[in-house]
Amino acid sequence: MTRSSLAPSRYVSEGKSTPGHRTVGTQGNPDDRAGEEIEYASQRALKDTWISRTRIFLAPYFAEFLGTGVFVLIGCGSNLTYTVFTTNAQSAWLGTAFGWGIGLMVGVFIAGGISGAMLNPSVALSFAGYRGLPWIHVPFYWLAEFAGAFVGALLAYACFAHSLDPFDGYHRQISGPFGSAGAFGNFARPFIGNGAAFLSESVGTALLVMGIFAITDTNNFPARSSTPIAIGFLLTGLSLAIAYPTGGSFNPARDLGPRCAAAIWYGARVFTFHGSYTWVPVAGPMAGGIVGATLYEALIVSRRAIVEDDESIASSEHRSISLE
Structure with a gap:
């Protein structure tokens, strides 16, 4: 039962009024009270439908x-903006880092109160392992x-298709001076091997999940209402710090x-380019997320745990003194 379905009965019991309803109190007309109860019952019956239950489940x-x-x-849009409209690599990297950070912040604001805003399979896996997310939710x-x-x-892509046409002459390219596929899937720099790229993605994701x-962490120093902003800046900082070799998927x-x-317009080569690079930004973040979550849970002892441990020690010492 949802909170909204409980609201009418609570207000009835307290004799308060709700928007669009008459006040129901102990002194009200019995016919009016009966009418209100019928109205509330019909509203509950309307909400208790398979459509409502399905919406709540999904x-x-x-x-x-x-x-x-x-x-x-937002992230791919920022990539495309700097791919098409600038030749300054330094400003492009800074802009896209902030674009992805702001995109993550907005995504967390949208989903945070409903699903917890994992928005990342490696984060969902880590929260299932250490933070109580039910495992049944993970595949969904x-x-x-x-x-x-x-x-x-x-x-x-739909927003930028007409802007890409004059940029690459209507010929979508993966790499080169007119390549734009990297605005969608990440590709490591030409001088970076897949092994080094895997390490970079793993370390970056470990830091992301740890952060x-x-x-x-409510027992540490939580951001609380500023959580989306803090997570957005976390991704921006990691993008600026260690994401350059691979583009920073995490x-x-x-x-x-x-x-x-991207394969729709650039072809299946997006999966095989750079030594079949596709597996790296999938396997690297999954491994790194587990490592980062395990390190945090194993090495960080919250202040509450320390206080509770001190209190338990003091209590045991007091009992031993009393027995003596």
Whole structure:
């Protein structure tokens, strides 16, 4: 039963009024009270339909889908903006880092109160392992995140299709001076091997998950209402600091979803380019996320745990003194 369905009975018991309803109190007309009860019963019956129950059941997955879609739309849009409209690599890298950070912030604001805003399969896996996310949700979260990333990339391409035409002469290219496929799926720099790229993606995702665990840890120093902003700046900082060798996916859905969308226009070569690079931004973040979550949970002892431990020690000492 939802909170909204409980509201009428609470107000009836307290004799308060709700918008659009007459006040019902202990002194009211019995006929009026009967009419109010019938009206509330009809509203509850309307809400207790299979459509309503289905919406409630699917709400976390829709939230993950929408949050990830907005995140990828803003991120891929910032990539395309600097790919098409600038030749200054330094300003482009700074701009796209902030674009992805702001995209993640908005996505967390959208989905945070409904699904927890994982928006990343490696984060969902880590939260299932250490933060109580039910394992049954994990595969559905992954599916929603990949689907959201795919749709977000499609929308980004639709917004920039006519801008790409004069840029590459209507010939979509993966690499080279007129290559734009990297605005969707990540590709390591030509001088970076897949092994080094895997390490970079793993380390970056480990830091991302470790930072998210710290930001959301109520027993540590949580960001609380500023959580989306803090997580957005975390991704921006990691992008500026260590993402340059690979483009900084740190998220399997953020890479694979847009890569599948890019294959529609750039061809299947987006999966085999750079030594079949596709597996790196999928496997690297999954491994790094587990490592980052494990390190945080194993090495960080919260202040509450320390205080509780001190209190338990003091209590045991007091009992031993009393026995003596």
